[in-house]
Amino acid sequence: MKNVDVVGEAEDGRHLLEQVAEHRPDLVISEFILPDISGSDLAQQIRRRYPGTGLIFLSSSADSGHVRVAMKSGASAFLTKSSEPVELELAMRACGKGQIYLSPSVSRRIIEGRRAERPEGSAVLTRRQREVLRLIGRGKSTKEIAQVMGIGAKTVETHRARLMQALGLRGIGALTHFAVRHGPASTD
Amino acid sequence: MKNVDVVGEAEDGRHLLEQVAEHRPDLVISEFILPDISGSDLAQQIRRRYPGTGLIFLSSSADSGHVRVAMKSGASAFLTKSSEPVELELAMRACGKGQIYLSPSVSRRIIEGRRAERPEGSAVLTRRQREVLRLIGRGKSTKEIAQVMGIGAKTVETHRARLMQALGLRGIGALTHFAVRHGPASTD
DNA sequence: ACGCGAAGTAGGGAAATTTCCTACATCCGT
């Protein structure tokens, strides 16, 4: 790939942060599970100390809990070992533009009802949340959604809030964007 | 197509409205240019008197001014004579779900800088508006956009407002949805 | 049967955003 220089490599989180401090890279690619610090701590530290630095996580599993905390901590992308190699390039591109990239295998698992291997109390969406997400993905407002679903606007807000919580997103725009891109039944 | 009954046909706007009054159809398909009343008047009347009735416009040109007023008046879809026949079906489906459908040839023209044949002071987006639309399509918030573009948040809001004005949309969600679906350079 | 956690529903109130309107400086074409 053009315009890419590898400026450092590291065995664990501490060395990784040292490398980052020294080279100030545009992008960091790391395993989510590290020997010393957690991926989310790593993300938060990089995010806080070097905002603007992209961070792509690789993980052996698509555990939705991991994905959730990673994205909440400011990661730019989350790939799994089952991701196609080309996805890394996609993720890097997205990252370079400040976008977020979730491997399809990851977003699909989160959105559909399936739990990760370990049903560890995780961020899988509920039926109602998926319904709301679907409507959001069509550009509907809170009120419209409330109307369509026959529930109160306040309730829709609650669903929406939990959705953002679960997906590690903030703001209607980001949620709509996610819903259109990854949402359930976007074509029906 | 299944589940479709044609309950009436009409030569002009007045007869069309009579037919609508009589049959209360789910969907009305009409030329945008009619001999007696304007398409936007037609849309407004149908919208006001029979909310819930879908309205698909066909037009010989993709004049962005027409599209703008049509969508602002509550139309569900806008197709041109250069639209593929299958698009009508797509539009009907979208319509049945309360979604909006714009023929690609229409949305493309509106979004890209090209004017319609007649550069009639119309709703083509300006360079700045397209930049904002592009960022919105990535789920960016007003503040983030302001930051990235190096202008004030208030200015972004103005651009956004004009964007919604031009596209006949209301609300951040709808605009984000539009931007992701039709937005400029969604892949770059 | 009982209790418990997850899911769905909703309200209050503060905080943030959006909307609406206005204003003004540029630039550009006639």
Next chain:
DNA sequence: ACGGATGTAGGAAATTTCCCTACTTCGCGT
């Protein structure tokens, strides 16, 4: 030079979002 289009932004009101809390069901495991 004038007029329109474009880009910029401010004030104030109106909405919407956000954050927390709470109550009710429902399903499930013991």
